[in-house]
Amino acid sequence: MLQQTRVAAALPFYQTFVSRFPTIASLARAREAEVLAVWAGLGYYRRARHLHAAARHIVQDHGGRVPEDPAVFGKLPGVGRYTTGAVLSLAFDRPMAALDGNVARVLARLFAVSASVRAARGARRLWTLAETLVPARRPGAWNQALMELGATICLPRAPRCGICPLARWCRARLLGRVDAFPPAVSRPAVRTVRRAIVVIARAARVLMVRREGPQLTGLWEPPGVELEDRAEISGGCIRAARVGRRARARG
Ligand code: SF4
Structure with missing residues (x-):
């Protein structure tokens, strides 16, 4: 979760x-x-x-x-690799690293790693560091401490270096370049999706269909279609007829 x-x-x-x-x-x-x-x-x-x-x-x-x-x-x-390390170190005391986003940020600053964890080179370096550091004793507590430090002190913006227990070893801080680590990466653009839906209700029952496609697959929703860019909803009855046929075909 x-x-x-x-x-x-x-x-x-x-x-x-x-x-x-x-x-x-x-x-x-x-x-x-x-x-x-x-x-x-x-x-x-x-x-x-x-x-x-x-x-x-x-x-x-x-x-x-x-x-x-x-x-x-x-x-x-x-x-995957993260879940394996997190579950086995926390639940079974296996000395395995768990590199999540928070831990990656802490390690990138601590060791002034100039490659992002989203790039293959950065991921390799950060995983190697995480695996080298994880102790044989209480590895789960170690992993949780690093996660917590990233979530509460080594924040993405405005890290609280003044109260950080790692401050004296932190290379990014010693270089005076905390903002430079981890390096910024461009994220994929957010795509806005518009959908037209048809609510068909009778005798306190509402027609629902299971969603198909790459997002929210299998969830129940009123029948609908994705609108093309700039499509107008005023053609709703035509769309409703089309969607209604699809819903009936699925039973
Ligand atoms: S000293 Fe600052 S930048 Fe370095 S690990 Fe601590 S909070 Fe993060």
Whole structure:
């Protein structure tokens, strides 16, 4: 839940989720639609699908126990290098690094790394640093401390160097160039999407269809279409007829 999401935003969803699915077995038994319904509002629904699929794998292939071997754990759906390091260090005391955005920023400043974690060279360097630093004792506490430092002190803008416990070793600070690390990278432009939807209601029931396409796939919504740039909604009845046919075809 915390991938791309702040703790404060995820917390109420987390509490609801674990009270609805308190065990891996209960999550594995649930239908995907139930899991998505509990996740609704948190966004990035691929995370919920992966978590659900991973729970099923754990039950079917690993007797309901989370595998501790990184090579096995790393094959679960939706699990990459970061998740492997985070889960195995926090839950099983495995001395593995967990390089998230906050940790990458702290290390980039601490060692004045001039390449971004989004570039292959920067990712290699930062992962190597993170793996070199992680201690054999309490690696989970170490990883959480670095994450927390990045989230509360080594902030993206206006880092609080005056109260930072790493200040005396921080190369970016000693160089007087905290703002230069990590280097800025251009992000893909945000695309605004306009949709026309049709609400068809009868006897307190509303027609819903499952969404297709790259975003929010599989979620339920009133039938709709994406509007082309500058398209006018005044042609709504024509669009409504078209959408209605599509919805009926899906049953
Ligand atoms: S001294 Fe400042 S820039 Fe360096 S790690 Fe601490 S908060 Fe970040």
